[in-house]
Amino acid sequence: MANVDTKRLIMDAAQPMVQANGYNALSFRDVASAIGIKSASIHYHFPTKGDLGAALARRYTATGKAYLATLRDASADVPGLVASFIGIFRAALANDNRMCLIGIMAAEQADLPDPVRAEVAIFTDVCVGWLAEILSAGGAGDDPAVRRRAFAIFGAIQGAQLVARGRNDMRVFDQMIVTYRESGLIP
Amino acid sequence: MANVDTKRLIMDAAQPMVQANGYNALSFRDVASAIGIKSASIHYHFPTKGDLGAALARRYTATGKAYLATLRDASADVPGLVASFIGIFRAALANDNRMCLIGIMAAEQADLPDPVRAEVAIFTDVCVGWLAEILSAGGAGDDPAVRRRAFAIFGAIQGAQLVARGRNDMRVFDQMIVTYRESGLIP
DNA sequence: ACCTGAACACCGTTCAAGT
DNA sequence: ACCTGAACACCGTTCAAGT
Numbered sequence: 001m002a003n004v005d006t007k008r009l010i011m012d013a014a015q016p017m018v019q020a021n022g023y024n025a026l027s028f029r030d031v032a033s034a035i036g037i038k039s040a041s042i043h044y045h046f047p048t049k050g051d052l053g054a055a056l057a058r059r060y061t062a063t064g065k066a067y068l069a070t071l072r073d074a075s076a077d078v079p080g081l082v083a084s085f086i087g088i089f090r091a092a093l094a095n096d097n098r099m100c101l102i103g104i105m106a107a108e109q110a111d112l113p114d115p116v117r118a119e120v121a122i123f124t125d126v127c128v129g130w131l132a133e134i135l136s137a138g139g140a141g142d143d144p145a146v147r148r149r150a151f152a153i154f155g156a157i158q159g160a161q162l163v164a165r166g167r168n169d170m171r172v173f174d175q176m177i178v179t180y181r182e183s184g185l186i187p
Numbered sequence: 188m189a190n191v192d193t194k195r196l197i198m199d200a201a202q203p204m205v206q207a208n209g210y211n212a213l214s215f216r217d218v219a220s221a222i223g224i225k226s227a228s229i230h231y232h233f234p235t236k237g238d239l240g241a242a243l244a245r246r247y248t249a250t251g252k253a254y255l256a257t258l259r260d261a262s263a264d265v266p267g268l269v270a271s272f273i274g275i276f277r278a279a280l281a282n283d284n285r286m287c288l289i290g291i292m293a294a295e296q297a298d299l300p301d302p303v304r305a306e307v308a309i310f311t312d313v314c315v316g317w318l319a320e321i322l323s324a325g326g327a328g329d330d331p332a333v334r335r336r337a338f339a340i341f342g343a344i345q346g347a348q349l350v351a352r353g354r355n356d357m358r359v360f361d362q363m364i365v366t367y368r369e370s371g372l373i374p
Numbered sequence: 375a376c377c378t379g380a381a382c383a384c385c386g387t388t389c390a391a392g393t
Numbered sequence: 394a395c396c397t398g399a400a401c402a403c404c405g406t407t408c409a410a411g412t
Contacts, residue, residue: 006376021297024211028405039405041377049405099294106353107286107294110208120353151350151359152343152366159346163338166293166307172338179339183372193395215386226386228396236386378411385404392397 007045009035015056019098023053023108023116050113053105057119060101061126064088068130079187081134082153085127086177086186089161090170097168103158128154135187156180194232196222202243206285210240210295210303237300240292244306247288248313251275255317266374268321269340272314273364273373276348277357284355290345315341322374343367 013034018026028039028049046052071084092098102123105112112120131150136143160180164173180186200221205213215226215236233239258271279285289310292299299307318337323330347367351360367373 022209022211022295024209025295025298027403029403037376038378040379040407043406044376047406097297103349104294106349107291108209108212109353109355110284111212124350124353148362148366149370152347152363152370155346155350155363156339156343156367156372157346158349159342159344160339162290162293162345162349163311163342166296166311168296175335176339176342179335180343180372183336183339183370185343185367185370185372214384216384224395225397227388227398230387231395234387376412378409380408380410382407383405386402388401389399390397391399393395 010042010045011056019101022104024111050116053116054119061123065126078134082187086157089157093170093173097165099165103161153186197229197232198243206288209291211298237303240303241306248310252313265321269374273344276344280357280360284352286348286352290348340373
């Protein structure tokens with residue numbers, strides 16, 4: 001069990017660091033000292049930095065997917081569901097101006113090992129798929145027009161997070177979301 | 188003059204590297220070897236990495252600002268002008284899946300030295316200001332509602348670039364822009 | 375099974391030394 | 394004025410060695 005616990009300790013320490021500073025800036029030595037082990041020990045649990053990055057992205061996607069499922073099962077109100085979706089990204093900003101783990105990784109795309117890049121793509125698929133399902137209001141969500149709209153909403157939210165973070169100002173995020181809604185992009 | 192030329196050589200080599208891999212991943216040794224000098228020599232022209240990053244952002248903003256001015260002077264067609272604006276970001280993606288220099292730096296916000304962060308904010312101001320001016324169609328562009336809309340358009344474009352880059356697929360970018368336009372967010 | 379110290383080639387930075 | 398080699402403390406990674 002010590003194995004599993006240490007693995008989790010490493011991931012729990014590393015995730016907020018990536019959301020704050022990015023994958024490139026993540027330091028094994030920083031993670032190790034945060035939980036009281038040596039950096040060489042991390043390699044026992046995650047052979048390479050890419051393995052750790054992929055594990056973080058995978059867990060992040062799994063957690064998000066499960067949360068989105070509970071949201072969808074708890075309500076059929078489309079604007080409310082989309083607002084809850086946006087709330088996930090807002091919460092990251094509220095947490096010390098952090099970004100969605102996947103959003104910041106997407107910006108570092110060219111630096112990512114292939115397995116991490118693959119996890120980033122899966123997260124986008126999960127989000128866009130969920131939004132498309134919501135927007136089709138009970139339908140399968142595979143209508144190309146609905147999928148295109150889901151993609152646009154997802155991108156606009158990511159952009160709002162990126163720009164607001166650059167300003168370190170959540171009001172920028174909130175105002176952009178309001179404007180998206182007024183324009184009709186977001187229901 | 189050798190000084191000025193070397194400065195420009197350094198910046199010309201470094202800029203596409205940052206647009207491809209980010210500020211964090213920029214290596215003085217890579218830049219130096221690309222132009223046939225030693226990494227220590229770069230410090231003569233740019234004492235720190237932050238100085239180089241700030242110079243890159245400043246030049247990028249100045250070039251963009253001048254280009255936007257010529258666009259505005261050459262046409263009064265609002266949808267066409269906005270399309271030209273979007274074309275700047277599309278061109279970055281078309282250039283080996285690169286990002287807007289400022290967009291990728293915004294994602295690395297927490298890792299940036301203060302002077303670089305300041306330049307990133309200025310770029311956003313220039314873009315949003317230009318869009319607001321265009322949208323107000325001859326007015327001063329200081330109507331808060333117009334500014335909010337300009338901000339939302341800018342963020343949505345940045346998000347489209349971020350997501351499309353994560354997919355390494357320009358069609359994703361183009362489709363998102365079309366959807367923004369259909370929704371009425373973009374004129 | 376899990377951790378570590380020491381070594382490796384990288385990084386930005388500094389600085390005395392070259393021309 | 395401009396460049397460089399060598400050193401410094403960092404980085405991810407490897408591996409023999411410890412428990």
